[in-house]
Amino acid sequence: MVVLKTSRELKAMREAGRISANALKLAGEAVEPGITTWEIDEIVRKYIEGQGAVPSFLGYGGFPASACISVNNVVIHGIPSKKCVVKKGDIVSIDIGAHFNGFHGDNAWTFPCGDISEEARALLDATRESLFEGIKMAKAGNRIGDIGSAVQRYVEARNYSVVRDFVGHGVGAKLHEDPSVPNFGTPGRGVRLLPGMTIAIEPMVNAGTYEVEILSDEWTTVTADGKLSAHFEHSVAITPDGPQILTLPDD
Template sequence: MIVLKTSRELSLMRKAGKISQTALKLAGEAVEPGVSTWEIDKIVRQYIEKMGAVPSFLGYGGFPASACISVNDVVIHGIPSKSIILKKGDIVGIDIGACYEGFHGDNAWTFPCGEVSEEAKALLDATEKGLFLGIEQARPGNRLGDIGHAVQAYVEARNYSVVREFVGHGVGAKLHEDPSVPNYGTPGRGVRLLPGMTIAIEPMVNRGKCGVRILQDGWTTVTQDGSLSAHFEHTVAITPDGPVILTQLD
């Protein structure tokens, strides 16, 4: 069931989104050679809790950390660890959620660790652009297929592939709500977008083929062919005036 949010609920989601986005900004600033992903996760948790919120991911389905930190060929759900030390040239996807007064803000970004290859830069640029092209389609009267098609058409035209097994989602009082928001689709197809809907649009794009596999820890998801992967995400509200990004700093 899709839940349309009231103006009060949207206000709370905006606050949750601001906390989540600031935590993501702090995490990105900590991405440097020699830093462990565990250290970054600690920064995230401390900030979210300092702001009177709760890390959305901590304990969710048994996930053991406050942030998913995914390096290079890890697509999503990387578990922070003291043994994972970042090095120059890595790309680091960080996915963070914060729950404030019962409502969630969910966002992700992939950061370069020092100077990265031209191939990595191009992948990051294409995935980020795909995200914002998808967001542009998040307007009343459009359909979910319009969002997915905008992402898919852009990244596939650049010879990248869109992950199929994982998609975006509704977000609100629950971290994951209806509807599912694929990063691929057909224009004019799927659920019609209405004011009050709040969705997480999150392209996951591989430099190689689209296939992924989950490691034995039950969380860490990697590309099947070992290629690099990037992940970008914003929580977006559908409003009469168009899309409003709730996980964006003023």
């Protein structure tokens, strides 16, 4: 069931989104050669808790950390580790949620560690821009398929692929709500977008095949062909005046 939010609830979601976005910004600034993904996770947890919020992911479904940190060919759900040391040239996808005053903010970004290859830079640019192509279509009266189609067209025109096994989702009082928000689809199909809906749009884009594999820890998801993957996400509200991004950091 899709839950429509009131103006008061949207205000609360902006606060949760702001905390999550600030945590993501801090995490990105920490991406430097030699840091471990565990250390980045500690930065995220301490900031979120310091704001009086709770990391949305910590313990969710048994996930053992506050952020999903996925390096290079890891698509999503990378578990932070003291053994995972970030190196120059890596790309680091960080997915963060914060729960505050009853609502969640959910966002992700892929950060370069120092100078990265042209191949990696092009993938990051395409994935980031595909997110905003999807957000443009998050208008009242459109359908979910319009968002997914916009992302898919942008990505595939650049010879990348969108992951099929994992998709975006509604977000609000629960971290995952209806509707599902695939990064592929057919224009004019799917749930109609209504004012008050809040969704997480999150392209997961692979340099090669869209196929993925889940490792034995039952979380870490990697590209099936070992090629790079990138992940960008914003929580977005559908309003009469167009889409509004809820996960914006402080200036």
